[in-house]
Amino acid sequence: MTDDQDASGIRPVPGDKRPRPALPPPGSSPARPRRYVPRQRPGDLRRIPQLFGDTFSLIARRWRPLGEYAVVGAAGYLVAFVMLFLGLNAMFDGQFFAKLDELGDPTSDASLDFGAWLESFDVTPTATAITLLVFFMVASMLGYYVQDIATTWAAFDDVNGRPINDGSNLATAFRRMPKIVLLAGVMCVAACGPCLLLTFFTPPGIFVPFLMLWALAAIVFGPLFAVYFVMAYLEPGLPSLRRWWRLMQGRKAAIWGRMVLLTLAFGVVGFVASSPTSSSRR
Secondary structure (H helix, E strand, O other): OOOOOOOOOOOOOOOOOOOOOOOOOOOOOOOOOOOOOOOOOOOOOOOHHHHHHHHHHHHHHOHHHHHHHHHHHHHHHHHHHHHHHHHHHHHOOOOHHHHHHHHHOOOOHHHOOHHHHHHOOOOOOOHHHHHHHHHHHHHHHHHHHHHHHHHHHHHHHHHOOOOOOHHHHHHHHHHHHHHHHHHHHHHHHHHHHHHHHHHHHOOHHHHHHHHHHHHHHHHHHHHHHHHHHHHHHHOOOOOOHHHHHHHOOOOHHHHHHHHHHHHHHHHHHHHHHHHHHHHHHO
């Protein structure tokens, strides 16, 4: 036995303060030492199976706070649906939903001539109708972003081993929702504004290649902007775009692939979940 070994023959790791294994009792076979697996370092990307496993594990372990956030989101969506119903009814002088029923009636003339059905609407953009539709947009964003921010904070607390405080996470979500809504509006204008302008002021020969480049940029950068939104969820102010870009340095393709894979997976799950409902309606 050398000076840098203990009685069991295991070489200690420098700076390792864990207790060394005790000697086995006489006459017994020594147990195989358990391999020490360090925790994942911050910033390390999970493998795809581990990513899905951790996601479903989080849902199973933290279903109660996540369910509460989903109820808050559903309440926002319910208010948004009511505002949409009232706004469209006011916008079309109470004839919108009646004409939808007319369109679904196979014996109606509207189902045969769709163009004439569209021209039959009497649109009246009153102040009441516009206000109700604005409330619809606000309630929709409220339901989505409050649930999304609170869920992100719950996952962040779980990863760091902290208890989840439902009230604190919801309060943080409500406080930061105006900032996130403003950020989403600015990004939407920045992404769609040039496309809309070029639609009206450029010839088709230039517009079509630009539209293809715009779609390619949206596919490439869209999933990466989800990381920026998560940073905005967790930080009191707006994160730096330079720091967001450096945070993904050397891992942009891997992050992009994971975001697209998760989006497709949840889309497939939602489609499968809604299929029995749609088939039963038929």
